[in-house]
Amino acid sequence: xxxxxxxxxxxxxxxxxxxxxxxxxxxxxxxxxxxxxxxxxxxxxxxxxxxxxxxxxxxxxxxxxxxxxxxxxxxxxxxxxxxxxxxxxxxxxxxxxxxxxxxxxxxxxxxxxx
Amino acid sequence: xxxxxxxxxxxxxxxxxxxxxxxxxxxxxxxxxxxxxxxxxxxxxxxxxxxxxxxxxxxxxxxxxxxxxxxxxxxxxxxxxxxxxxxxxxxxxxxxxxxxxxxxxxxxxxxxxx
Numbered sequence: 001x002x003x004x005x006x007x008x009x010x011x012x013x014x015x016x017x018x019x020x021x022x023x024x025x026x027x028x029x030x031x032x033x034x035x036x037x038x039x040x041x042x043x044x045x046x047x048x049x050x051x052x053x054x055x056x057x058x059x060x061x062x063x064x065x066x067x068x069x070x071x072x073x074x075x076x077x078x079x080x081x082x083x084x085x086x087x088x089x090x091x092x093x094x095x096x097x098x099x100x101x102x103x104x105x106x107x108x109x110x111x112x113x114x
Numbered sequence: 115x116x117x118x119x120x121x122x123x124x125x126x127x128x129x130x131x132x133x134x135x136x137x138x139x140x141x142x143x144x145x146x147x148x149x150x151x152x153x154x155x156x157x158x159x160x161x162x163x164x165x166x167x168x169x170x171x172x173x174x175x176x177x178x179x180x181x182x183x184x185x186x187x188x189x190x191x192x193x194x195x196x197x198x199x200x201x202x203x204x205x206x207x208x209x210x211x212x213x214x215x216x217x218x219x220x221x222x223x224x225x226x227x228x
Contacts (some may be wrong), residue, residue, distance in 0.1 A: 002145065004157075033215055040220070041152075041201050041220070041221045041223075042218075042220050043158070043218045043221075044217065045216075047215075048215065056215060068130070090157050090158070092157075094214050095214075096214070100145070100146040100165060100207070101150045102160040102163055103148075103160075103216060104160075105150075105157035105158045105159070106137070106157050107156050107157045108155075108156070108157050109156070
């Protein structure tokens with residue numbers, strides 16, 4: 001069973017469109033994250049949610065809106081897509097700290113803006 | 115906040131040789147240091163982690179060392195194999211970090227030549 005699953009795996013769309021990426025984890029974790037990985041492989045945190053509550057918003061444009069319907073799901077909606085949004089987006093989850101346990105990552109959604 | 119630097123950015127070794135990747139961190143309160151391996155088209159996967167109460171940890175061909183005084187930690191891979199080729203990330207988390215936030219290095223592309 002996949003622990004952290006994201007859909008879709010690939011997303012190709014036109015500039016200006018609105019799209020959503022979904023993430024689900026079956027690990028029973030309380031905390032979920034969204035990361036953006038650029039072409040140079042740098043992993044940049046975007047958001048963190050704990051039990052449906054937004055905890056980290058790392059100066060991400062407000063075109064990006066995360067939504068957590070329950071603690072097992074964290075979706076990412078992006079409005080008015082721009083060329084610079086092309087990247088791989090990773091969802092991750094971890095148990096609630098202070099337990100020092102690793103984050104578990106999904107396999108990513110490759111977003112390409114035409 | 116924490117700042118994690120990782121070197122080298124690329125590393126090429128011959129099969130059977132050893133590979134060493136080094137990271138430094140800035141926040142002396144950091145107490146958890148995971149290493150992730152990212153294969154092509156996949157998400158980062160934890161390969162080994164170390165907590166600040168130990169100086170070294172080993173798992174088969176992989177070992178991690180931690181020097182708290184100097185604020186650096188290293189990943190050692192012995193007897194490298196072509197399937198070790200991937201991007202490797204180090205990370206650090208401190209006791210006060212917002213709900214388990216990890217600070218990542220910029221990654222090392224390891225290539226193992228047969």
